[in-house]
Amino acid sequence: MTMTASQLAAKHEKTVSAHACHINLTAPELLQQAISRGEGELSKQGSLVVNTGPRTGRSPQDRFIVCHPGEAQQAIDWSEVNRPMEPLYFDNLWLQAEDYLQQLPESYSGIWRSGQHTQHGLNIRITTELAWHQLLADHLLVRPEIEQSNWEMLCLPGFVCDPMRDHVHSDAATIIDFSGRRILLLGMHYAAEIKKAIFTVQNYLLPMKGVLPLHAAASQDKDGKVAMMLGLSATGKTCLISDDGRDLIGDDEHGWSDDGVFNLENGCYARCAFITEEEQPVIFDAIKQGAILENAVLDHHGEPDFTNIRITENIRATYPLSAIRNRVKPPVAGQPDVLIFLSCDCSGVLPPVTRLNKAQAAYYYLSGYTATVGDSEINHNNGYTPTFSSCFGAPFFPRPAGIYAEQLFNKLESSETTVYMVNTGWKGGVPSASHGGNPLGKRYCLQQTRTIITAILSGELEQQGFHSLDHIDLQVPVAIEGIDPLDLDPANAWPDKVSYLRAAENLCQEFKVNFSRFEVAHQIEDAGLNMI
Ligand SMILES: Nc1ncnc2c1ncn2[C@@H]1O[C@H](COP(=O)(O)OP(=O)(O)OP(=O)(O)O)[C@@H](O)[C@H]1O
Ligand SMILES: O=C([O-])CC(=O)C(=O)O
Ligand SMILES: [Mn+2]
Structure with a gap:
């Protein structure tokens, strides 16, 4: 015990x-x-399983x-x-x-x-x-x-x-x-x-x-190109950054200085409820001897049963970066080439991927629109609650959000960094019938999101080009290999366009209400989410 x-x-x-x-x-x-x-017990692989009460x-x-x-x-x-x-x-x-x-x-x-x-x-x-x-x-x-x-x-x-x-x-x-x-x-x-x-x-x-701290994961490709993924808890930073084809810099907290990107930590803190070796091999392999498993349940062979969420869905594994085969040593790199904002949209309105200009990047960063997912905070049920969490991490950023947003804007102005927003949440409707009478949607599957991320990071998206949607003022790619072109416009996933447009109007309104607390240049305010 x-x-x-x-x-x-x-x-x-x-x-x-x-x-x-x-x-x-x-x-x-x-x-x-x-x-x-x-304090804990050892799993068969030698991980320390502890209970956090x-x-x-x-x-x-x-x-x-x-x-x-x-x-x-x-x-x-x-x-x-x-x-x-x-x-x-x-x-x-x-x-x-x-x-x-x-x-x-x-x-x-x-x-x-x-x-x-x-x-x-x-x-x-x-x-x-x-x-x-x-x-x-x-x-x-x-x-x-x-x-x-x-x-x-x-x-x-x-x-x-x-x-x-x-x-x-x-x-x-x-x-x-x-x-x-x-x-x-x-x-x-x-x-x-x-x-x-x-x-x-x-x-x-x-x-x-002069260093901008980011609630973000980071990795580098074999040519030294650096990508960062910003997102609130459970939006996909750790699982999307853990990709065998790239070298990991870190999964959660980084600084962006004039010299480039550096990890604030030396290890990872991964969610592992329902994790499988096939779907998330990098994380799965890292959970070995010496890793710490919070609130995992062992089966009768002494193996962690990641499908057992009896204690919580927020089962966590902590392991050092050294448990990852492909990584940047030490975890420091040059200027980021790409920033990806991960937004777990439970309104089903945002496209699976959109390209943001600099003013839009500052707007969406300040807004921090996503969902509080699962139970990474106590007093939340296991459901999904839409939230605006500025800087994609309001509970960890003690200064007024404008300080961070201004720095981000300045860094983007003086760099070649491109910014995208990826919806790791819902399409075609909402997660549960309790969300305002809208149709039930489906969560983008991990594989689909990975295909999109790969297309961003390989430069495929930039080559294909973008076009504007005809309902909300966001730009989406013309095509992505492996993704049905119809899927790139979120309206197509809904049973009818009228209910999509109603949900989109609601979301625009929520963005406006939330944004009214910020005092920023008109250029940034005007870059917000609007119907066309
Ligand atoms: N399309 C998707 N994209 C990303 N994650 C998805 C998707 N669909 C389901 N998921 C699940 O959502 C969870 C994302 O968790 P992950 O640990 O990667 O988030 P995180 O941003 O690192 O959170 P934290 O800051 O709390 O560590 C995983 O359990 C993953 O399996
Ligand atoms: O704080 C937590 O529970 C885990 C985490 O990394 C986050 O929420 O961003
Ligand atoms: Mn994480």
Whole structure:
């Protein structure tokens, strides 16, 4: 049986003598510790299977940013996902957390680096209650040559917050103090909280160094051409970038500097519900000895059963980049040639692929239209909820979205980068009858999306050329080999054009309402989604 942090703490309560902090253990040592402490169990292939308790996705509503009076006030886009916390409350919690840590029999600590760029890295000391969280840091981050850090993270999943006492919203909280350079994770087992908290810090710091951080995957072809895919959770970054014909740079977080693209991490964090070797061989092969499997269920042979979503559909595998055969070493590359925005459209309105000019790119990036899918955030059901998540990652971008969009626009202005938007969501209607009485549609199948991506990356699309649709002002390719030309116009997939046009009008209206909160140049506003 695998145990959560509080069960482990209860087990050790009577035996506490002195606290031992294990520093800089190797990955095999951490794996061994996790097993011997009962934090998880080994699958037949030697992956560590752990259970994250009731939180099997991120908890954006429990995320706070310390608000120092007078400081950084305008720098933060205070919102539902960037909630202010008073410094006094944070200091109190930090002290309590340190006390809690000292009461534990053991903890794990190491210095890790986010950012595979010589000048834009961030060194952070991460101290964890659980050995597997430290192992996760080992998979996802770099061991720096110089063991110095000016950031600190305490990750204590067994600590139970008291909303009255601690001025938080529940029994758990993620709190980031940009000025004090500290991150506190309390009551959180689900590991994306660790990686996304560090990403948030980089997203705060990098724009001030002229580096645009992107919630994106990246890869390079054999000629050195670089592609990036931007998208909110579960829109397809990890599975579409994992392609044996290209060299992987990274699957989730990158910086775009004047020198080019660099990974902020050193490993991948892949969804694996329903994954098969035939459909996703690269990810499947990477889940081997030492990988961490969150909330997977083992069958009676000890093999992970990825069809078993008894715990959650958000089953995750964490593995280092070194588990991937074809990759760029180190994960750094030149300027991106192509950006692909992945939008999981559950209105069935957007074409499978469209080419965006620079102003449109800024518009769609700011809008971040897609769906919240599955349960990568708690309190979401397993369904699909349309959402506008600016920068394709609103919960991780603490500054006002315009800061990032302006940088993107400037980078596009001064580069040859081409931008496309690919719909990895629905065609011909909506995912379920509950979506406003529209007909039921079908999700674009992975194979079809892969064919489109391949055509973009090979340059086929540019050669074929584009034409305008006659209903919404987007440009679609004239032809793509392997795709029925009728499929390139989304209206054709609907039972009748009238219901398509009604859905399209609704979507245009939703874009307008959402966009009214941004103040941008007319050129960008005018590039929005409109009926013709
Ligand atoms: N047409 C499609 N394109 C992409 N993914 C699809 C498609 N149809 C179904 N899927 C499924 O959607 C999921 C996409 O998940 P993936 O892990 O690639 O997303 P992600 O963008 O990397 O998310 P996260 O940021 O949470 O890691 C996969 O489970 C994939 O099988
Ligand atoms: O945060 C998560 O749960 C996983 C992830 O990578 C994302 O959502 O973008
Ligand atoms: Mn991913």
